[in-house]
Amino acid sequence: MEDAMILNKSSVERGMFHGQIYQTETIDLSEQSRKSDRGRSSFRRTVTDKSTHSHIDADGLPYVGQMICPGDAYCSIYNEVTNMTRNMVKKGTEPVYVDYVAVDVKNKKNLQKVNIRFRHPRNPVIGDKFSSRHGQKGVCSQLWPDVDMPFSGTTGMRPDLVINPHAFPSRMTIAMLIESIAAKVGSLNGEFIDATPFASSVADPNGDSTCESELLVDQIGSRLKKHGFNYHGVEVLYSGFYGTELPCAIFIGPVYYQRLRHMVSDKFQARYFIISLLFAYIHQVLCPVNQGLSILNVFQVRSTGTVDQVTRQPIKGRKKGGGIRFGEMERDSMLAHGAAYLLHDRLHTCSDYHVADVCSLCGSILTTTFIQPQQRLVREISGLPPPRAAKKVMCQSCQTNEGMETVAMPYVFRYLAAELAAMNIKMTLHLGHGAGA
Amino acid sequence: MDGASYQRFPKIRIREMKDDYVKFELRDTDASMANALRRVMLVEVPTIAIDLVEIEVNSSVLNDEFIAHRLGLIPLTSERAMNMRFSRDCDACDGDGQCEFCSVEFHLRAKCMTDQTLDVTSKDLISSDHTVIPVDFSDSAGFDSSEQRGIIIVKLRRGQELRLRAIARKGIGKDHAKWSPAATVTFMYEPEIHINEDLMESLTLDEKRGFVESSPTKVFDIDPNTHQVVVVDREAYTYDDEVLKKAEAMGKPGLVEIYAKEDNFIFTVESTGVIKASQLVLNAIEILKQKLDAVRLSEDTVEADDQFGELGAHMRGG
Structure with a gap:
C-alpha cells in the first residue's frame, strides 16, 4: 500500500521501537456513594469467592506487576449497607499490567480514593505507524526476518527499516535524503554535522572550504568517498534470499525515526x-x-x-x-x-434487509396493516399450542387482502415512501413476475 | 552424460582468525551454497539465552518486562548449546524447561544499600552451570578489567532491590534475535580485474591519477617508478562500478574489465562472543549437513529420484 515500510524483525526483537502506554484510572468511593446515595463503601475483597484472589490483594486492590486480561477483576469495592462486594472489571481488548497503585491518605479513617496506573505493552506490530522527522510517515506492513533482508557485502549491515522511494518525488522532502547522507558521514567521522539552513555545515568556520563546490551534497559526497563509500551515498547490496548482487545500488544511511501514536491495537x-x-x-x-x-x-x-x-x-x-x-x-x-x-x-x-408487504392493487407499501387473528384466545384456553398462522395483512385503502404481495427491499426504501408521503407525494409500486418485469 | 557427476568439493582457506572474528575464502562452490552458509550462521546455529524470568522483587525504575527483555539479550557462553536439547523436545522434563539437559538456571539478587548508584550487571547473574555464564568482554574490549563490570541490566538507587530467577534455554536465531550467535556474516564475490595495458598506456599521468582516485576504495595505484597503473588490492573493490564509469567518462571504455568470480567467496564472520567465530562456522556446516541429510532421507526425495534419475542420485551425494 501507499507509504508502507518494512521493519527488520530482529531489530524489533532487540528492542527497536518498543514502548508502553500508561493509563491511569481513578476510583473515588466518596464520589460514587454521593451520587448513588446508597451508603458507605470501602475497598475490600470477598472471603467467599476465592477466584478473584489471584488478581486482587487483601486490601481489595490489584497486585503491582500483575497482568490483567480483559474481563478480569482488578479491584473490589465492598458496600457496607447492602453487604455486597462489587468487582471492577477491566475493559478493552488487550492484556495490561498494573504499574502502580497510589492511595489517597487524606482521609485517615478509611481509604476512599485510589489511582491505579496500567501499562499497555505496545511493541511494534504490523499496522503501526512510524515517521521520520520530515513528515515521511508510513505504516509497517511487514516484520521481515533479518536473514532475508539485503545485506552490504563490505560491512555486512542489514537495514532496520526499508521504505519505498516513491515517497520522495512528489513530496520533495530533500532534507531526509540529506539527513541520511550527512548522518552517514557524521557516524563515519564520529562527529555531529550542523544542519543549520543557509550555512555550510562541513566547511571550516574560517570560510575556506576544502572542496571547490559550494554545494553541501558535494562536500558530504567527497568526504564519504574518503571513507571508501560511494559519493552519492548508495551501496551495493546483496539479496538476503539468494546471496546475489542486487541489480542496482541502494541509497542507505541512518535516519532518525520515531513512532507515532496511531497503533492498530487501537483501531x-x-x-x-x-x-x-x-x-x-x-x-x-x-x-x-x-x-x-x-x-x-x-x-x-x-x-x-x-x-x-x-x-x-x-x-x-x-x-x-x-x-x-x-x-x-x-x-x-x-x-x-x-x-x-x-x-x-x-x-x-x-x-437493512426488509421484507415489505405491498398492495399490488394500489401499489402502496404504507397502507398495509396486520389483521389480528381472532381465534387465538380460544386456542390458548384449550391448551393447544397456537398454530403459526399465516400473517394476515390487508390494504387499508383498498379494504381487501387480495392483492397483497411480499417484496424484499431495503428498509430505507420504506422510509423514503413515508417521507414522500409526508410531502404529499404518493409512491406506487408496480409489481410484476419474473426477471426484467 | 552417463556417469557424469556435478558434485564439487568446496575448499576453505582461512585468512585471519581471532576469537570473535574470522575471515576465510570459500572456493569452488556457488552463491546458493555461500548464502546457505551465511543464513545458517545467522539464524540456525543454536545458542543459549535467558528465556524465562520469574521476578520476585523489582523496585527498580525499569518495569518487569523491560528487565526480562534486557536479560534475554545478554550473551551467554554457548559451547554446550550444540549438545543440549531444545526444551520443547526434552524427554527428561516434559519440556517444561527445568532439567540439566535443556536449561540453565540463573539467580540475581541485588539491593542498593549505599547512597551511590548500584549498577546491576551481567556479572551479578549467578549461574547453576559453570559452563554457561554471561560472556566476559573485559579482556577483549581493551578496558581496565577492574572498571569493566559486564553488561548493565539496571541501575539501583538506595533502597531499591531486584531479585529474580531466570531460566536460560537453547534456541535459534530464527525464533528470536537473542539466540543469534552472529553479529555480522557477510560474503562477497572475489573480483577479477584486468587492466587493458595498451589503452592504459595511452593515458597521461594525470589521467591515470584521476582514474586511480575515481575508486572510493584503494583498488588501484600508480607504480612510482614505472608510472604504470597496478592493482594493489582487488578485494577492496566493492562492485560500485565507479572506475568503469570513470573510464567511460574519459572516453576509454574497456580500460579495465572487472568480473566477479562466480565460485569464489570471501567470508567475514563476526561472533557476538557466545561461541568462537571459528566454532560458529564449524557448527553452521554441521547444521547444514544435518539439514541436507533430512532432505536426503525424506520420502519425497526417494520419489523425486524416479523423476530426476541421474540428477536425483547427484542430489544425494552420488
Missing part, C-alpha cells in the same frame, strides 16, 4: 470487518436469496449489532460498535469486479 474495527465480509460472501454464494429492489444509499455495513432506529441500517462509530461505510466508490469497484452477489450481500442482506 481494531477494520479487521473484524474483513472477516465478516468473507464469511458473508461464502454464506451468500451457498444460499442466494430472492433478489429484491436495490437502493443505493446504504450507509454502514456490518452483519450483526446495533442499528439506526429510523433507517434500520447499522450505525457508525467504533465506540458504539458500529460498522464501516461501504461507500459509493467501494460499490463501483465491486461492480467492476463483477462481484454482484457480494455487492448485494454487503449493501442489502448485511445492511
Whole structure:
C-alpha cells in the first residue's frame, strides 16, 4: 500500500521501537456513594469467592506487576449497607499490567480514593505507524526476518527499516535524503554535522572550504568517498534470499525515526470487518436469496449489532460498535469486479434487509396493516399450542387482502415512501413476475 | 552424460582468525551454497539465552518486562548449546524447561544499600552451570578489567532491590534475535580485474591519477617508478562500478574489465562472543549437513529420484 515500510524483525526483537502506554484510572468511593446515595463503601475483597484472589490483594486492590486480561477483576469495592462486594472489571481488548497503585491518605479513617496506573505493552506490530522527522510517515506492513533482508557485502549491515522511494518525488522532502547522507558521514567521522539552513555545515568556520563546490551534497559526497563509500551515498547490496548482487545500488544511511501514536491495537474495527465480509460472501454464494429492489444509499455495513432506529441500517462509530461505510466508490469497484452477489450481500442482506408487504392493487407499501387473528384466545384456553398462522395483512385503502404481495427491499426504501408521503407525494409500486418485469 | 557427476568439493582457506572474528575464502562452490552458509550462521546455529524470568522483587525504575527483555539479550557462553536439547523436545522434563539437559538456571539478587548508584550487571547473574555464564568482554574490549563490570541490566538507587530467577534455554536465531550467535556474516564475490595495458598506456599521468582516485576504495595505484597503473588490492573493490564509469567518462571504455568470480567467496564472520567465530562456522556446516541429510532421507526425495534419475542420485551425494 501507499507509504508502507518494512521493519527488520530482529531489530524489533532487540528492542527497536518498543514502548508502553500508561493509563491511569481513578476510583473515588466518596464520589460514587454521593451520587448513588446508597451508603458507605470501602475497598475490600470477598472471603467467599476465592477466584478473584489471584488478581486482587487483601486490601481489595490489584497486585503491582500483575497482568490483567480483559474481563478480569482488578479491584473490589465492598458496600457496607447492602453487604455486597462489587468487582471492577477491566475493559478493552488487550492484556495490561498494573504499574502502580497510589492511595489517597487524606482521609485517615478509611481509604476512599485510589489511582491505579496500567501499562499497555505496545511493541511494534504490523499496522503501526512510524515517521521520520520530515513528515515521511508510513505504516509497517511487514516484520521481515533479518536473514532475508539485503545485506552490504563490505560491512555486512542489514537495514532496520526499508521504505519505498516513491515517497520522495512528489513530496520533495530533500532534507531526509540529506539527513541520511550527512548522518552517514557524521557516524563515519564520529562527529555531529550542523544542519543549520543557509550555512555550510562541513566547511571550516574560517570560510575556506576544502572542496571547490559550494554545494553541501558535494562536500558530504567527497568526504564519504574518503571513507571508501560511494559519493552519492548508495551501496551495493546483496539479496538476503539468494546471496546475489542486487541489480542496482541502494541509497542507505541512518535516519532518525520515531513512532507515532496511531497503533492498530487501537483501531481494531477494520479487521473484524474483513472477516465478516468473507464469511458473508461464502454464506451468500451457498444460499442466494430472492433478489429484491436495490437502493443505493446504504450507509454502514456490518452483519450483526446495533442499528439506526429510523433507517434500520447499522450505525457508525467504533465506540458504539458500529460498522464501516461501504461507500459509493467501494460499490463501483465491486461492480467492476463483477462481484454482484457480494455487492448485494454487503449493501442489502448485511445492511437493512426488509421484507415489505405491498398492495399490488394500489401499489402502496404504507397502507398495509396486520389483521389480528381472532381465534387465538380460544386456542390458548384449550391448551393447544397456537398454530403459526399465516400473517394476515390487508390494504387499508383498498379494504381487501387480495392483492397483497411480499417484496424484499431495503428498509430505507420504506422510509423514503413515508417521507414522500409526508410531502404529499404518493409512491406506487408496480409489481410484476419474473426477471426484467 | 552417463556417469557424469556435478558434485564439487568446496575448499576453505582461512585468512585471519581471532576469537570473535574470522575471515576465510570459500572456493569452488556457488552463491546458493555461500548464502546457505551465511543464513545458517545467522539464524540456525543454536545458542543459549535467558528465556524465562520469574521476578520476585523489582523496585527498580525499569518495569518487569523491560528487565526480562534486557536479560534475554545478554550473551551467554554457548559451547554446550550444540549438545543440549531444545526444551520443547526434552524427554527428561516434559519440556517444561527445568532439567540439566535443556536449561540453565540463573539467580540475581541485588539491593542498593549505599547512597551511590548500584549498577546491576551481567556479572551479578549467578549461574547453576559453570559452563554457561554471561560472556566476559573485559579482556577483549581493551578496558581496565577492574572498571569493566559486564553488561548493565539496571541501575539501583538506595533502597531499591531486584531479585529474580531466570531460566536460560537453547534456541535459534530464527525464533528470536537473542539466540543469534552472529553479529555480522557477510560474503562477497572475489573480483577479477584486468587492466587493458595498451589503452592504459595511452593515458597521461594525470589521467591515470584521476582514474586511480575515481575508486572510493584503494583498488588501484600508480607504480612510482614505472608510472604504470597496478592493482594493489582487488578485494577492496566493492562492485560500485565507479572506475568503469570513470573510464567511460574519459572516453576509454574497456580500460579495465572487472568480473566477479562466480565460485569464489570471501567470508567475514563476526561472533557476538557466545561461541568462537571459528566454532560458529564449524557448527553452521554441521547444521547444514544435518539439514541436507533430512532432505536426503525424506520420502519425497526417494520419489523425486524416479523423476530426476541421474540428477536425483547427484542430489544425494552420488
